[in-house]
Amino acid sequence: MISFANAKINLGLSITEKRPDGYHNIETIFYPVQLYDVLEYNEAPEFSFEAYGIDIPDGGDNLCTKAYDLLKKDFPNIPTLSIKLLKNIPVGAGLGGGSSDAAFVLKGLNVLRKLNLTSEQLKSYANRLGADCAFFIENKPLFAEGIGTKFSEVKVDLSQYFIVIVKPEIHISTAEAYSNITPQIPKVDLKRAIQLPIQEWKYYISNDFEIGIFDKHPIIQQVKNLLYEKGALYASMSGSGSAVYGIFEEKINLDDLSHLGKIYYPTEI
Numbered sequence: 001m002i003s004f005a006n007a008k009i010n011l012g013l014s015i016t017e018k019r020p021d022g023y024h025n026i027e028t029i030f031y032p033v034q035l036y037d038v039l040e041y042n043e044a045p046e047f048s049f050e051a052y053g054i055d056i057p058d059g060g061d062n063l064c065t066k067a068y069d070l071l072k073k074d075f076p077n078i079p080t081l082s083i084k085l086l087k088n089i090p091v092g093a094g095l096g097g098g099s100s101d102a103a104f105v106l107k108g109l110n111v112l113r114k115l116n117l118t119s120e121q122l123k124s125y126a127n128r129l130g131a132d133c134a135f136f137i138e139n140k141p142l143f144a145e146g147i148g149t150k151f152s153e154v155k156v157d158l159s160q161y162f163i164v165i166v167k168p169e170i171h172i173s174t175a176e177a178y179s180n181i182t183p184q185i186p187k188v189d190l191k192r193a194i195q196l197p198i199q200e201w202k203y204y205i206s207n208d209f210e211i212g213i214f215d216k217h218p219i220i221q222q223v224k225n226l227l228y229e230k231g232a233l234y235a236s237m238s239g240s241g242s243a244v245y246g247i248f249e250e251k252i253n254l255d256d257l258s259h260l261g262k263i264y265y266p267t268e269i
């Protein structure tokens with residue numbers, strides 16, 4: 001069995017409160033983008049995990065292995081698997097690649113072994129693997145609050161636009177990014193602001209991680225500015241960075257920015 005685990009971008013992100021458990025309450029809109037890792041599962045005499053493509057930690061540290069172990073504990077009869085991951089989604093990018101891999105392993109095993117877990121049950125397993133993980137269970141545009149795992153519907157459709165992602169060669173640790181933030185009450189109601197014409201988003205919709213990260217890594221701000229100069233209707237860093245996306249009205253080639261980072265053009269497969 002093969003699954004394609006896509007990335008996400010955040011449309012707006014406010015960090016509203018530090019919680020006693022060390023996590024932060026946030027408000028954001030998750031939006032799936034068509035940039036994929038590929039997962040292949042085969043039954044095998046022994047469990048194995050192999051990763052190809054972009055370098056990531058393997059062994060027990062990998063979120064795919066963690067997702068498998070989690071289900072295996074509750075469903076000892078699931079077969080031993082060999083999991084192969086072709087890693088394309090950049091890491092430390094704010095694109096949720098590791099979380100997506102984990103969610104797709106949960107969903108894959110659910111189908112493969114006919115476990116009949118509901119979406120809610122899958123989300124509760126996902127929540128044990130990381131805050132971004134549960135979004136990838138439903139994998140559709142969603143407003144999220146709490147630590148990013150309490151969802152509600154939001155109407156936003158970017159299918160008529162072209163999204164380009166630039167990933168500077170900077171790896172950002174999510175935990176470190178959160179530790180440098182002073183939470184604040186959001187100035188804007190994100191769910192309402194997202195209903196404005198996209199040309200107006202730049203005046204109202206922002207990502208609280210940007211200021212601190214731009215201070216530390218001015219090149220990321222430069223990328224954002226250049227995306228606007230190239231005609232982006234909206235541009236923002238995704239999650240805790242370092243990837244920056246631009247939303248364009250028309251197909252655009254930004255390969256001339258490749259000295260600033262790797263350029264991705266998410267597409268349907």
Ligand SMILES: C[C@](O)(CO)[C@H](O)COP(=O)(O)OP(=O)(O)OC[C@H]1O[C@@H](n2ccc(N)nc2=O)[C@H](O)[C@@H]1O
Pocket residue numbers: 010022023024025026028094096099129130131132133146147148174175178239240
């Ligand atoms: C920045 C975002 O990508 C926005 O979607 C997410 O909030 C991050 O989600 P994630 O990478 O799945 O995060 P996790 O792997 O659960 O947590 C990594 C670390 O980030 C911090 N963390 C994460 C999520 C959150 N709401 N508050 C936090 O303070 C915690 O220090 C945690 O130890």
Ligand SMILES: Nc1ncnc2c1ncn2[C@@H]1O[C@H](COP(=O)(O)OP(=O)(O)OP(=O)(O)O)[C@@H](O)[C@H]1O
Pocket residue numbers: 056057061062063064090091092093094095096097098099101102132172174239240241
């Ligand atoms: N399958 C995996 N793919 C990518 N990273 C993984 C995976 N498994 C474990 N990791 C670890 O998780 C860390 C975060 O990876 P990930 O790509 O999810 O983060 P990110 O780009 O910061 O996205 P976000 O903060 O939005 O979740 C990596 O630095 C790596 O150490």
